[in-house]
Amino acid sequence: MKRKVALKDIAKELGVSTALVSYVMNNQEEEKGVNKESALKIREAAARLNYRPNQIAKSLKTNKTHTIGLIVADIAYRFTTGVTRAIEAEAKKNNYTVIFGSSDESNKKFHELANVLINRQVDGLILVPVENSEQEIEYLQKHDIPFVLIDRYFPGLDANMVAIDNYKAAYQCTAHLVKTGHRNIAFVNYKTTLFHLQERNRGYRQALQDNGIEPQPGLVIDVREKHLEEDVRKGIKQVMALNPAADSVFFATDILAIHGLKNINAMKIKVPGELGVLSFDESEAFELFSCPVTHGRQPIEDIGKLAVTTLLDLVANNKVKRRIVLESDFIKGKSCGE
């Protein structure tokens, strides 16, 4: 790469000081009362020499990078692409850039990424925490590093966060299955300590109970993340083989639903005839299924947007404390026999 042109090059070219050039390049000509003519000359020279301010140098001086670090759980999730897009857009609106990494649900990678981002002096972090990442979160708190959790959170940690009410969402979904005539409702969820997924579990159970339905242990499928395909396949087989067999399945996440539907397809189970299906969170893939899938929907745009605004408030004034809980939507399809 050629030697880059710096402030002092254009100062020298024009025989003015670097301060003057700096003022003009930062559009402070007004407040600093720079002569209109000088300003013009400087702009012209900057354009001619193709001057590009070195953000690195600027950051070192101002101790602000205008950068947000984002750690997502898995780049392949629909939640991730949606929220990343929203975060990027909102960040851009505020003149911030996003540096982004995926933990792939690994606590080790989560930790490493946080380190890299902090060393790069990001102004703050937006995090989708993974299982067992409480320590890392506490570390950030202890060291006053501004951050906002999204999607997931830990009940015991008083951190800034933007998420939905997972209990309520799961309750609504389950209640919808009951309302559409189902009694033997299977529930497919990850086997995890993540609080937001446990909340979905709680919502499912409570809705059953409130409708006078005895929960059947055989209808609850715990899926190991590492054995996703296998466990979903076995789970679907299992709930269909019970007596009485499941009349419906509630998938706790879109990924689980996709794998479930794949198997339902393969097993030639009719939806909604033989089996009602409901998913929490949606996927574009649903549109190719033989029947519109009824599902809950997170307000992904809002989550991303609020995460950024909260974080920037936090950066500006580190006394902010916000726990934002949003409502989720519910999209009626035909997969529950509505």
Add this chain to the structure above:
Amino acid sequence: MKRKVALKDIAKELGVSTALVSYVMNNQEEEKGVNKESALKIREAAARLNYRPNQIAKSLKTNKTHTIGLIVADIAYRFTTGVTRAIEAEAKKNNYTVIFGSSDESNKKFHELANVLINRQVDGLILVPVENSEQEIEYLQKHDIPFVLIDRYFPGLDANMVAIDNYKAAYQCTAHLVKTGHRNIAFVNYKTTLFHLQERNRGYRQALQDNGIEPQPGLVIDVREKHLEEDVRKGIKQVMALNPAADSVFFATDILAIHGLKNINAMKIKVPGELGVLSFDESEAFELFSCPVTHGRQPIEDIGKLAVTTLLDLVANNKVKRRIVLESDFIKGKSCGE
């Protein structure tokens, strides 16, 4: 945020020079011949004071940020998530970080993003160029900014790139439809000036010709990116209404295929019975379709990996010139009546 601890803090704490601390923190104790004891003391103090090297300062000094800028066309594409993941992994292996932005197929955004990334002193760029971005590319060339194009490229521009042979891929796909007994093969593609998509067009035409099939203008559907849903819907209707109607459809991209299949579902057209379907590039969504979709597949992992290695070679020695053209795979499903 609390005041961070810097090199000189730990130097002062120990009564040694910053140089010594710097050597140890960069694991240069051997080559610089630092006393083992001093090294130990320094490491201990660094840990105790929770020292974190300021990458910004380091970058300013070394003129290397160890950062790759990545501009993708749309974060929602499966190609994007796959290639981003591969790029991130390979970058990490080489101790590089990825800063990432999405142009959303807009040339303006592409330009702005390139600017931001360059100002942040990324060591190099990996780009999925958008329509009409030739100027930007030429600018980068003129200013010796290291970059690699992926997925898309411009035949007239002699730039480093990693992509597939789109002509050949489309030829193979079309030939497969012929081989499986189809003659009235519709082709759905974007109306675009992007070379790689035109190449798919050329492959389609040539395959028809080589098989003695007269191309029918009515079977070629040009989709406007801004009117994706509408144009695909109308297109499917149109090719089914022709006389003779289409007996198969070849979708030039996964997105087009998804929208096409959605309509095929809605119109209750039987695949493969009434209509053969073939897609170039795949989507997880295909798995929920009533029948396994035959499709071409780009070697996404390889593209990402090779893009990074090429870029890093380029950064180390700007004389590299590489135009890497990869073969694409072909996945047989059942959607062509195989």
Add this chain to the structure above:
DNA sequence: CTGAAAGCGCTAACAA
């Protein structure tokens, strides 16, 4: 084996 010091490109307080 260790320390002093210059300087990366920029900002901003202060002086003129």
Add this chain to the structure above:
DNA sequence: TTGTTAGCGCTTTCAG
């Protein structure tokens, strides 16, 4: 209205 200059945190040369 403009110029001078210290210094952000780090690397690295040179001297001791």
